Amino acid sequence: MHATTLEFTLLVAFGSLLAGLLGSLTGLGGGVVIVPFLTLLFHVDIRYAIGASLISVIATSSGAAAAYLREGYSNMRVGMLLEVATSVGAVCGAYLATRIPTGAIAIIFGVVLLYSAWTSVRPLPDLSAGQPPDRLAGLLKLDGSYPTPEGRFEYHPRNVPAGFSLMYAAGLLSGLLGIGSGAVKVLAMDRAMRIPFKVSTTTSNFMIGVTAAASAGIYLHRGYIDPGLAMPVMLGVAAGALAGARILPGAKVRTLRIAFAVAIAAIAIQMIYKGVGGKI
Amino acid sequence: MRAEQRDRQFEILLGQLLRIGFLLSAAVVLAGGLLYLIQYRHQxxxxxxxxxxxTDIRYVADVLRYALGGHSRGLIQLGLLLLIATPIARISFSVIEFARQRDWLYVTTTVIVLAVLIYSLASS
Structure with a gap:
């Protein structure tokens, strides 16, 4: 690829816009596509790609936060408690990224992509209804409620230690791969802690900015964040994600989600293949 | 219920803070980006x-000097620093709010997160 800076920037901006739009419509996030897009299509070194992707994750989180927080579903205390785990994990992940070979990062990336694709098409029941109060969650003031047409729905999170540990893993993967790790967060908040779907999605969007900022500082010092690359990626993904959030309520996303999951799985296999061959 | 309402209002405030930070950083990145495309278009x-x-765009102080000198890459990097600073500002506001509520447990958790963020940005 011997494009000029102008051509390269426009192509990356357009691809990022599409990645942000699809990521937000399918709930997978823009970060999971942007790294393969840059490495496989443009042969960008995976470290620059991860740096740019991480920046776009912070932008999406901050840009969408106002709309999410106004809806009144997010649980601030759940978010702030779990941020201790995700931010420490993110710092560890960023250090790990500078120490392990890029081929290994590509393989881990591929595995996480496969898992994300699988969870995005598998319908999951909401486990939050009818949970009795939990002692530890009560002490930590994590119980909450949100508005429904039938009045306020009260919920009681549980399994705090398991959720906390899984959130550390989510932070670690975020710092290692430059993604939002939405799939692992769903595992921690929806599955382990039994937090209602709407609460966990909005709360994790709120948390991801802080999580990504925790590894971004380290990436910056290590020279992973290139302004010329991060600029079109950040602006493109954020614009796409914000547009996606606007059309999401009226969109029929089931077919799109399946198609996107299949595409992601194919990309994941290519990442693993290239990683094993040491070609990334 | 009163505590919950207070939390809700605070959440809306945080949402506005995050959006202002995002818009500000996006504007700086866009301005730097346009300048960058003009300066580097043929390369x-x-x-x-x-x-x-x-190394001149890896550290906060250097980025500032570089950006103020009219360098497009420095200007973009300054916008990215503003973006990274936005969640840090959000955590700082939370520390203050929890201290006002005398919720020492959450003052502790937010102070830990703030320390991790500052460590990351100030490290090496």
């Missing part, structure tokens, strides 16, 4: 090989 970007960024 070919080289991202296939990882060299790491030059």
């Amino acid at each position: 070919s970007p080289q991202y296939q090989m990882f060299r790491g960024e030059p």
Whole structure:
């Protein structure tokens, strides 16, 4: 690829816009596509790609936060408690990224992509209804409620230690791969802690900015964040994600989600293949 | 219920803070980006090989000096720093709010997160 800076920037901006739009419509996030897009299509070194992707994750989180927080579903205390785990994990992940070979990062990336694709098409029941109060969650003031047409729905999170540990893993993967790790967060908040779907999605969007900022500082010092690359990626993904959030309520996303999951799985296999061959 | 309402209002405030930070940083990145495209339009970007960024855009103080000198790459990097600073500002506000509520448990958790963020940005 011997494009000029102008051509390269426009192509990356357009691809990022599409990645942000699809990521937000399918709930997978823009970060999971942007790294393969840059490495496989443009042969960008995976470290620059991860740096740019991480920046776009912070932008999406901050840009969408106002709309999410106004809806009144997010649980601030759940978010702030779990941020201790995700931010420490993110710092560890960023250090790990500078120490392990890029081929290994590509393989881990591929595995996480496969898992994300699988969870995005598998319908999951909401486990939050009818949970009795939990002692530890009560002490930590994590119980909450949100508005429904039938009045306020009260919920009681549980399994705090398991959720906390899984959130550390989510932070670690975020710092290692430059993604939002939405799939692992769903595992921690929806599955382990039994937090209602709407609460966990909005709360994790709120948390991801802080999580990504925790590894971004380290990436910056290590020279992973290139302004010329991060600029079109950040602006493109954020614009796409914000547009996606606007059309999401009226969109029929089931077919799109399946198609996107299949595409992601194919990309994941290519990442693993290239990683094993040491070609990334 | 009163405590919950207070939390709700605070959440809306945080949402506005995050959006202002985002819009500000996006504006700076866009301005730097346009300048960058004018300055570098005929060159070919080289991202296939990882060299790491030059040291003048790796540290906060250097980025500031570089950006104020009218360098497009420095200006973009300044916008990115504003973006990274936005969640840090959000955590700082939370520390203050929890202290006002005398909720020492959450003062502790937010102070830990703030320390991790500052460590990351100030490290090396």
